[in-house]
Amino acid sequence: MSKEYSLVWDLDSIYSGGSSSTELQTALKENKQELDQFVQNVKDWQIPENTDDASTFLILINQNADVARVLLTASSYLECLASADVMDERALELAALVYQHQSILKTAEDEWYEKFAQISDRVWKEILQQNGFEQIAFVLNEARTNRKKKGTKEVEKTINALSVDGYRGWSDHYDTIVSKVRVKVEIDGEIKDLSAGQALNMLNHPKREVRQAVFKAYSNSWQENGRLFADTLNHLAGFRLATYEMRNWENVLAEPLSINRMEQGTLDAMWNVIREHKSTFVSFLNRKAKLLGIPKLSFYDVEAPLVFQGESKKYSFQEGAEFIIQQFRKFSPKMAHFAEHAFQNRWIEAEDRDNKRPGGFCTDFPVAKESRIFMTYDGAPGTVATLAHELGHAFHSYVIRDEPFENTDYAMNVAETASTFAEMIIADASVKEARTKEEKITLLEDKIGRSIAFFMNIH
Ligand SMILES: [Zn+2]
Known part of the structure; x- marks a missing residue:
């Protein structure tokens, strides 16, 4: 042990x-x-x-x-x-x-x-x-x-100087408003005061009336600040458009494509494939509605877990970590060894507590050649896969650590390849380990739900 x-x-x-x-x-x-x-x-x-x-x-x-x-x-x-x-x-x-x-x-x-x-x-x-x-x-x-x-030297200098307040400032402002959002909601007779991130996590609560109540309170809280968010978004977009105009750029996608080292044709081909195959996901979502016993999924049902008899399987952090290491090892001992190193050296912030930001990320410290992972771990098979996802990012950084610094910068499309791969190793392994048909359905649902996020939410 x-x-x-x-x-x-x-x-x-x-x-x-x-x-x-x-x-x-x-x-x-x-x-x-x-x-x-x-x-x-x-x-x-x-x-x-x-x-x-x-x-x-x-x-x-x-x-x-x-x-x-x-x-x-x-x-x-x-x-x-x-x-x-x-x-x-x-x-x-x-x-x-x-x-x-x-x-x-x-x-x-x-x-x-x-x-x-x-x-x-x-x-x-x-x-x-x-x-x-x-x-x-x-x-x-x-x-x-x-x-x-x-643009010219002067144009680029001006853009960079103005970006401190005109771009970065608005992004920080957004984080400030989000940190002040509180969602007050009654759950099982108890009034809860949740942060935005905690409320969002509640949308995978097994009880529909809880999801509904949280979603209503959540929407109201954001609505109260609606003008502030709209202004913030408009200023962010406005800064970008003004920048493009100063450089005489007409296509708003030119910069993101260049950052991702990608051609417009590649992006179009990807979106087309997704568009053509969305119906597959629609039949999945319809089937999910049926299993939940409702005529049609609402926004707050999409993330709902399928619960058959009893509680769905939970993994303690220790169990989740050991499962990941064990499954990584089947694919690559090097990857398993790396994950073990990350757990042992406390590279991961996973505690479920208040005043943490929502979501998860992996970030690098190029001087020490180390990474850190941020998330909130709740023990569901889904969070184990999310943890594996972030470890996939960290493993990517580890593999290229001895490259010249200039070569270690890569865009999101490349980054998400390594992480999605690691995530799928764990999602597939969980399905394989399922002891009952019900458990298997639950895990498959979680896995396909991830594809919904990629192919439908993002699109
Ligand atoms: Zn990622």
């Missing part, structure tokens, strides 16, 4: 002391000096005219990676703190400071990439064949090509 795994993560090994960490303060201060130096070096950098100029180029590449690595580590750390305790205002203040530094870095990078674009094609090609460049040629080429599509 292995030792009990903790439901609370360890962040002190990254920076000790939470949002009042002096270690973090020092790291940020030192990094700011390095950042200022990078800004100056970019300004002074002469456009290379032959491969002899490659050495100063390489110095800039290393400096850029060093600065970005620390900023990413700090912002991950602060995101973790703010997610685990929505009352941690100091974490939000520091996150805003880190974002400011990231914005300065982005402006300098932009100026730097603009110089890439001025290097002649011949010299550029020769430089990329040099040692130190070859390994990251894809990323450098991408930066150069994308920069050619953007």
Whole structure:
């Protein structure tokens, strides 16, 4: 028997002391000096005219990676703190400071990439064949090509400077309003005062009248702040559209496609396949309504569990962890070993308590080459699969940890491939382990429900 795994993560090994960490303060201060130096070096950098100029180029590449690595580590750390305790205002203040530094870095990078674009094609090609460049040629080429599509130096500088308040500020504002949303609802004769995340989780309550009551109270709470949310969304979208106009971009999908390294044709093909096959899911949803004994599913029934006799199977955190390790091992011992390491070293925040943000994520600390997972674990087979999903993200980061820093940045479409794969290993294994027909139906329902989220909700 292995030792009990903790439901609370360890962040002190990254920076000790939470949002009042002096270690973090020092790291940020030192990094700011390095950042200022990078800004100056970019300004002074002469456009290379032959491969002899490659050495100063390489110095800039290393400096850029060093600065970005620390900023990413700090912002991950602060995101973790703010997610685990929505009352941690100091974490939000520091996150805003880190974002400011990231914005300065982005402006300098932009100026730097603009110089890439001025290097002649011949010299550029020769430089990329040099040692130190070859390994990251894809990323450098991408930066150069994308920069050619953007605005002038002045335009990009203005956009980056305004994004601190005009974009990031509105996103923080949204989080602030959400953290203040409370849902008061009577469940089994008891008045409960729930956070938005807790209320959302209640939509998988087995009793329909509870789901209905929660949903009504939940909708009312959001409605009360309706104007605030509408304004926030409009300002976020407005900032983006104004940015695109300044760059003369007409297609609103151009940027997301480029970030995902994807062509419009690929996206269209994917959506078409989904559109053509939605009827499969409709028959599943109709069947689910029948099993629940209702004529038609309402929004608050979609996540409802199918309960046959007695309680559905619950996994303690320890059981869930051991199940994941055991099932991963059947696919890859390396993956199982990694998951075990994550549990043992407290990389996971899973406790069910108040004042946590809803949802789940996995985030990376590139300086320490470690990850952390945030979620709320309730013991249903669904949360075990969610935990496996996040471990899939962490495993992906682990596998590429020794790549040059520039090569470790990937977009959501790639990220979700690793995580969905890990999630499906667990979902399939749960179905296989089912002891009764009823249990099997329950687990299949959960598994297909995940596809509904991907193919219907997101679309
Ligand atoms: Zn994911």
